[in-house]
Amino acid sequence: MDAFDGLLHGFAIALTAQNLVAAFLGALAGTLVGVLPGLGPLGGIALILPITYSFDPTTGLIAMAGIFYGAMYGGSTTAILINVPGEAASAITCLDGYQLTRRGRAGAALTIVAAGSFVGGTVAVLGIMWLSPAVSRAALLFGPPEYFAMLLGGLLIFSRVSGGTLAAGLFPMAVGLLLATVGQEAVTGEQRFIFGINELSPGFTLVAVVIGLFAVAEMMHLVATREQQVAPVSVRLADMMPTREEWRRSVAPMLRGTLVGFVMGALPGPPSAMSSFASYRLEQAVARHRRELGTGAIEGVAGPETANNAAATATLIPLLAMGIPFGAITALMLSSLMIHGITPGPLLMRNYPDLFWGLVASMYIGNVMLVILNVPLVGVWVSLLRVPQYIFLPMIVLLTVIGAYSVNNSMLDVWLLPLIGCVGYVLNKLGFRLAPMVIGLVLGPLVEKHLREALILSGGDLGTFWSSPVAVATWAVVAVVLCLGFLLRPREVAADD
Amino acid sequence: MKTLTRRQFGLAAAAFAGAAASPLAQAAGYPERDITFINPWSPGGSTDAIVRQYAKQMEKVLGGSIVVQNLTGASGTLGVGTVVRARPDGYTIGYAGNGTLVYQPMVMKGLAWSRPDDLQPIAKLNSMPTLLAVRGDSPVRTWTDFVAQLRSRPGQVRVGVAGLRTSADLEMQQVNMAAHLRMRIVPFTGGSGESVLALLGGRVEAMAGYTDGLRGHVDAGAMRIVAVFQKGRYEPFPDASPVGDQPDFTSATLLPACNYVIGPRGMPPDVLDRLVTGSRQVVTSEEFKAFAQRGGLVLDPMAPDEVRSELLRVAGTYERLIRFLHPDKA
Numbered sequence: 001m002d003a004f005d006g007l008l009h010g011f012a013i014a015l016t017a018q019n020l021v022a023a024f025l026g027a028l029a030g031t032l033v034g035v036l037p038g039l040g041p042l043g044g045i046a047l048i049l050p051i052t053y054s055f056d057p058t059t060g061l062i063a064m065a066g067i068f069y070g071a072m073y074g075g076s077t078t079a080i081l082i083n084v085p086g087e088a089a090s091a092i093t094c095l096d097g098y099q100l101t102r103r104g105r106a107g108a109a110l111t112i113v114a115a116g117s118f119v120g121g122t123v124a125v126l127g128i129m130w131l132s133p134a135v136s137r138a139a140l141l142f143g144p145p146e147y148f149a150m151l152l153g154g155l156l157i158f159s160r161v162s163g164g165t166l167a168a169g170l171f172p173m174a175v176g177l178l179l180a181t182v183g184q185e186a187v188t189g190e191q192r193f194i195f196g197i198n199e200l201s202p203g204f205t206l207v208a209v210v211i212g213l214f215a216v217a218e219m220m221h222l223v224a225t226r227e228q229q230v231a232p233v234s235v236r237l238a239d240m241m242p243t244r245e246e247w248r249r250s251v252a253p254m255l256r257g258t259l260v261g262f263v264m265g266a267l268p269g270p271p272s273a274m275s276s277f278a279s280y281r282l283e284q285a286v287a288r289h290r291r292e293l294g295t296g297a298i299e300g301v302a303g304p305e306t307a308n309n310a311a312a313t314a315t316l317i318p319l320l321a322m323g324i325p326f327g328a329i330t331a332l333m334l335s336s337l338m339i340h341g342i343t344p345g346p347l348l349m350r351n352y353p354d355l356f357w358g359l360v361a362s363m364y365i366g367n368v369m370l371v372i373l374n375v376p377l378v379g380v381w382v383s384l385l386r387v388p389q390y391i392f393l394p395m396i397v398l399l400t401v402i403g404a405y406s407v408n409n410s411m412l413d414v415w416l417l418p419l420i421g422c423v424g425y426v427l428n429k430l431g432f433r434l435a436p437m438v439i440g441l442v443l444g445p446l447v448e449k450h451l452r453e454a455l456i457l458s459g460g461d462l463g464t465f466w467s468s469p470v471a472v473a474t475w476a477v478v479a480v481v482l483c484l485g486f487l488l489r490p491r492e493v494a495a496d497d
Numbered sequence: 498m499k500t501l502t503r504r505q506f507g508l509a510a511a512a513f514a515g516a517a518a519s520p521l522a523q524a525a526g527y528p529e530r531d532i533t534f535i536n537p538w539s540p541g542g543s544t545d546a547i548v549r550q551y552a553k554q555m556e557k558v559l560g561g562s563i564v565v566q567n568l569t570g571a572s573g574t575l576g577v578g579t580v581v582r583a584r585p586d587g588y589t590i591g592y593a594g595n596g597t598l599v600y601q602p603m604v605m606k607g608l609a610w611s612r613p614d615d616l617q618p619i620a621k622l623n624s625m626p627t628l629l630a631v632r633g634d635s636p637v638r639t640w641t642d643f644v645a646q647l648r649s650r651p652g653q654v655r656v657g658v659a660g661l662r663t664s665a666d667l668e669m670q671q672v673n674m675a676a677h678l679r680m681r682i683v684p685f686t687g688g689s690g691e692s693v694l695a696l697l698g699g700r701v702e703a704m705a706g707y708t709d710g711l712r713g714h715v716d717a718g719a720m721r722i723v724a725v726f727q728k729g730r731y732e733p734f735p736d737a738s739p740v741g742d743q744p745d746f747t748s749a750t751l752l753p754a755c756n757y758v759i760g761p762r763g764m765p766p767d768v769l770d771r772l773v774t775g776s777r778q779v780v781t782s783e784e785f786k787a788f789a790q791r792g793g794l795v796l797d798p799m800a801p802d803e804v805r806s807e808l809l810r811v812a813g814t815y816e817r818l819i820r821f822l823h824p825d826k827a
Contacts, residue, residue, distance in 0.1 A: 050565065053549060140698040184572075186686040188661055196607075198575065268694065323713040324690040328539060338709060339546045341791040345713015409568075449686050456683050457655060457700055 003129045010357030014365055019062050019358065022055070023366045026063035030070020031373060034077070035381075037084045037211055037403035041071035041312075045332050057340040058355045062362040064333050065316065069363065072309045073117045073370050077381055080109050080301065082396055084215035088206050088273040089308040091438045092280045094214055095162055096293060096300030103296050107240035107382045112247075112298060113305045114374040116254045120309035121367040123258045124265070128317055129360055132349070135266045135314075136321040142267060144454035145464045146471045151447045153478030155439065158277050160485060161284070162433040163294050169436045172427060176440020179204050186449045187456075199412045208404040208413040209420050209441060213434050215400050216421025219393055221428065240378055242298070250302035253283050257306030264307070265314025268326040273442050275311035276304035277435075285484070313363065320356060322346055527587060527768050528561035535591035537576025539569045546709075547622060547756060548592050550788050554779040559771065572662075573597035574608055577759070581609040581616045585761040587768035590619060595755045596664050599812045603819060604662075613812075617769065618804035619758040620776035623794040626727040626753045627668040628737065629656075630711050630720045631703045632696055640724040640738035643703070644678065651679040657692030657704035660684050664754040665705040667818060668726055671752055674821045676745045696720065707754065708733050708793025726751050733793040752814060753795070757804055773801060 013019060033044035044067045052060030075086040080097030093113075100109040127135070142150075155177075159169040182193045183203030194200040242250070257279040264275035280300060284290050287299045294300070316333075318324050323344030325331035334344055342352060349356045387395070404413045424434055458464035466472050534552055538544040545567070552563040568576040577597050583589035602611045610616050631637050637646055647654050658666040661684035669682050683701055685691035692704040693711070697719055712733065714720040725731040728741030728751070741751050758776055760769070779785055780798045789796050799807065 046567070050549065053553070140694065143695060143698055143700045187684060198607075201575070202569075268690070318690075322693075324693055326690060331539070335545045338792065339549060341788075343709070343713045343716070346717035346719060347713060453683070453685060456681075457695075459681070 006353065006357040007129065007361060009353065010359075010361030013058060013354055013358035014062065014361035018055075019059055019362060020365070022059045022063040023066050023362045024369055026066020027070040027073075027366045027370050027373065030067035030072075031074040031370065031377070033067065034071035034074025034086055037078050037086045037207075037215070037400055039403060039406050040075070040087045040207070041068045042328050042332070043406060044071065045329060049332055049336060052336050053339055057337055057342055058358045060336050060340075061333060061355065061359050062366075064336065065359060065363060066366050068329055069117075069121055069309060069312050069366065070370060072121075072305075072312045073114060073374055075308070076113050076301070076305050077110065079214075080113070081106055081381060081385060082215070083218040084396065084400060085210055088210050088271075088438055088442055089276045089304075089311075091210050091214060091273070091435055092161065092276050092304050093301055095280070095435065096295070096297050098218075099294070099296030100298070100301065101385070104239070105246075105296070105298075106385065107378050108242040108246055109298065109301050110378040110381060111240060111375060112242050112250050112302050114371055114378070116250065116257065116302045116306035117309040117374075118367050118371045119254045120258045120261055120306035121313050121370075122364060124262050124310040124313035125360060125363045125367075127262050127266075127314060128320065131266075132317050132321040135317050136346075139266065139268055139318065139322075141468075141470045143468075144450045144457060145466075146468065146474055148447065148450040148454055148465060149471050149474040149478065151443050151450060153474065153481070154274060154278070155443050155447060157281060157478065157481050157485070158274075158439045158443075159436045161277055161281050161439065162435045163284075164431070164433050168431055168433050172432050172434060172437035173440040175423075175427075176437035176442075177444040178440075179209070179437075180441050180444030180448075186445060187452045197412070199410055202408075203445070204416065204441065205404070205407050205410070205413045206438075206441060207407045208416045210438055211400050211404055212417045212420030213424040213437060215396065216417050217424030217428055217434070219396065220421060220425045222389070222393065240382070246298045249287075249289060249298050253279070253287060253299040253303035254306045256282055256286070257303040258310045260303075261307030261310030262314045265311030266317045268318045268324065271442055271446070272308055272311045272315065272327070273438075275307040277439060279303040279307035285481075316359075319344065320348060320359075323348055527771055528559055530588065531562045531564050532559070532587070533589045534563050534565045535576045535580050535589065536565055536567050537569060537573035537592065537597060539567055544592070544594075544756070546792065547794070550785065551592075551622060551758070551776075551779060554782060554784060555775060558775040558778050572601055572605075574601050574605060578609045580759060581761055583761045585617075585763040585765075587760065587764050587772060590758060590760040590772065592622075593757050593759050594664070595752075595757075595808065595811050596662075596667070598757070598759070599808055600662065600667065600815050603812075603815060613805045613808040615762060617760045617762050617764055618801040618808075619760055619769070619772050620780060620801075621797060621799035621804050621807070622756040622758060622780060623789055623796055624753040624755040625707045625794055626725050626731060626751075627665050627705050628707060628711060628722050628726070628731075628734065629703055629705055629724040630696065630715070630722050632699065633718050633721055635702070635721065637703070637723055638721070640740055640743060643723055644676070646702070647678045647680055652681055654703070655681045655683050655701040657683050657685055657695045657701040659692055659706065660686055664752065665707070667815070668752045669705050670822060671814070671818055672726075672740070672746075674818065712793065727753060727795075731793075732790075752811070755807070755811075 029044055030041060033039045033041060045064050052063060075090045076093045078084040078086055079090040079093040081101055083094050083098040085091040085094055097109050159173040182200060184201045185192055191201060260279045260282060261275040264278060265272060280303060283299045283303045284293055289297055315327060315330055318326050319330040325334045337344055400417060401414055404417050407413060454464050536548045548565055552565050556563050568579055574597060576591060577593045580589060580591035602608050637643050656669055658669060666682060666684055672678060673680060695701045696704045711720060715722055722734040722737040724740050725734060725737040726740045729739055731737055740746050777798060
């Protein structure tokens with residue numbers, strides 16, 4: 001079955017009443033869990049998993065995929081409005097999104113996000129249709145040495161992601177790396193730095209740290225400076241729509257974001273958070289208005305939010321083309337297939353064409369639904385900002401506490417919030433940047449794991465890190481990006497300070 | 498947020514209504530409220546599928562709801578510890594594998610249990626024999642070929658497993674010990690998916706895993722199952738050499754991943770009886786058999802006492818293995 005026939009067949013399946021409802025409910029539930037900080041697509045999918053067992057597998061999968069990409073639409077809402085990233089991937093959106101809100105452009109930013117998410121989502125579906133087999137063959141070229149090169153490079157490159165001096169980025173990143181060493185070590189299972197607290201064994205919960213670092217620290221800042229959090233907001237339709245200039249500046253970042261997100265998502269190694277960071281870094285390097293990044297540039301929202309949607313969609317490729325889940329979310333989807341007796345593997349597409357093409361077609365439909373759903377909602381979200389600060393701040397505190405608790409049902413994560421919040425507040429006061437700390441925490445364990453796996457595979461021979469063409473190419477790209485970063489630096493620093 | 502919870506509640510209620518209305522529902526005292534079933538592993542993967550299937554059928558048998566809760570962390574010991582420490586009223590039970598029940602207490606301090614007597618086995622759900630897979634284009638076709646390869650290149654043949662001291666890793670270490678072989682066991686940390694990629698990408702010569710993660714690749718011709726670590730033919734892969742029948746290996750050296758239902762010690766006898774007979778009814782049902790066959794699971798129903806003695810037997814094997822792996826600690 002070629003792609004076009006397959007797609008037509010898929011639409012025939014996706015357009016049945018039952019599957020349309022599944023796509024819509026999935027997308028709606030996804031938007032809601034995305035908007036709530038802490039509760040992410042993983043929690044949402046885990047909640048509906050038992051329900052999907054009683055439907056046919058295609059319907060269940062359509063609903064779960066809907067939650068997954070729906071959450072990417074909603075995930076940035078709180079990041080932009082109140083500086084609370086819904087998940088690690090949206091941490092970078094806070095930088096410019098929140099600045100836009102302070103300038104009264106919250107509505108425009110949210111509309112751009114909806115549009116970017118649509119572009120990223122639908123273009124990535126095209127990629128799934130045509131490139132799945134090729135992409136999964138390419139993924140086999142990447143093993144531990146290649147991922148090590150890529151992630152270590154990412155660590156260095158992204159430490160400068162939010163500008164400032166070299167130390168302002170490197171120091172928080174190092175703190176993030178240190179935090180990442182807490183808990184059960186991945187290769188030997190040895191417990192590190194948990195001091196007898198078994199709850200620390202999985203390590204610091206990423207969501208709790210991210211919320212503490214951004215949201216709690218920001219609220220402390222607001223209270224300390226007695227600053228009104230945003231410019232007076234109006235919710236007239238005219239203010240919801242981005243200006244022609246904003247649209248024009250968003251097009252190129254969206255296209256670049258789609259490409260970056262698709263590649264990062266399809267590779268089984270890097271986490272999806274890396275895609276939005278990579279897109280932001282790319283904008284810093286190539287966008288025409290790059291000097292405005294960090295002060296409320298629309299590119300800083302359009303690129304990363306498009307990238308994380310493209311990445312979310314592309315992570316389905318390893319699952320659909322090879323039957324290998326590379327994240328908790330795709331593992332859940334796999335589990336729902338297995339309970340129906342469907343063995344995932346390279347033959348999934350051939351043996352279960354209804355499932356594959358039905359899902360692909362439903363993602364087109366779901367993305368259209370999401371845009372229709374999200375654009376009118378922008379007004380609703382923005383009007384929340386008119387709530388007076390003395391009600392608003394306690395409300396957000398409550399929301400962050402629920403969010404942190406809901407990830408693992410652990411009180412430890414709740415206590416972590418004020419603690420990390422204080423760290424974030426102090427670091428911020430001292431002029432350090434917080435985003436690199438998230439990068440250190442996300443990538444640290446992965447860098448370590450791939451380093452050790454590579455060395456076990458090679459029997460301790462360090463040569464393995466440059467023994468394959470892909471690894472050498474990766475190092476070369478990293479070196480070039482780093483050198484360019486330093487060469488371009490003087491001008492940017494001048495603009496920065 | 499409100500809409501979400503209300504709808505979820507509605508859907509969940511609708512899903513459970515079917516179970517409650519079933520003719521098998523009984524009016525006996527137990528269960529009067531929801532039973533919490535703790536799965537110490539994350540949602541997704543083969544464990545979760547087994548647990549959900551069991552819970553689904555058990556709801557019908559008991560005539561009450563079972564809420565599956567995934568309480569993960571610390572190699573499954575957090576979830577199992579919660580079950581062991583729970584109030585023994587039959588409303589908190591859970592899932593546990595032999596690795597978590599027997600191996601972890603030997604290497605971790607401060608757990609709520611140390612021997613099989615510290616908890617109440619309810620049923621044995623299934624076992625899964627370990628499989629040895631090579632790439633589809635590999636010249637290795639049988640266990641004898643594989644051993645010959647190991648002997649000609651000692652310490653050079655790499656075998657991927659889904660993590661250090663996971664069931665597959667222990668099985669391979671066990672083989673190294675029993676047959677004086679030297680395969681280089683590579684623990685991948687991202688679950689079995691990573692070792693699958695490594696095998697397909699030619700970074701390891703073989704991998705040890707289980708039916709659910711391998712069958713798709715075997716069907717596609719990308720992999721071949723060379724050996725199965727059990728006695729007798731394994732139906733899903735009839736061509737695989739049964740290692741348990743080889744002269745060097747006795748059944749005592751085989752370590753299949755076994756899955757049990759457990760509860761805290763000291764449950765009221767009538768409640769325990771409902772759980773034990775109900776579980777047996779589920780495990781021996783045609784529906785469960787069909788489910789097991791699809792997933793390549795081996796069913797071996799056992800009463801609580803039989804589970805205890807099986808766990809004790811496994812403990813002996815693990816002790817020998819730990820002495821082999823860490824001669825300094827013994």
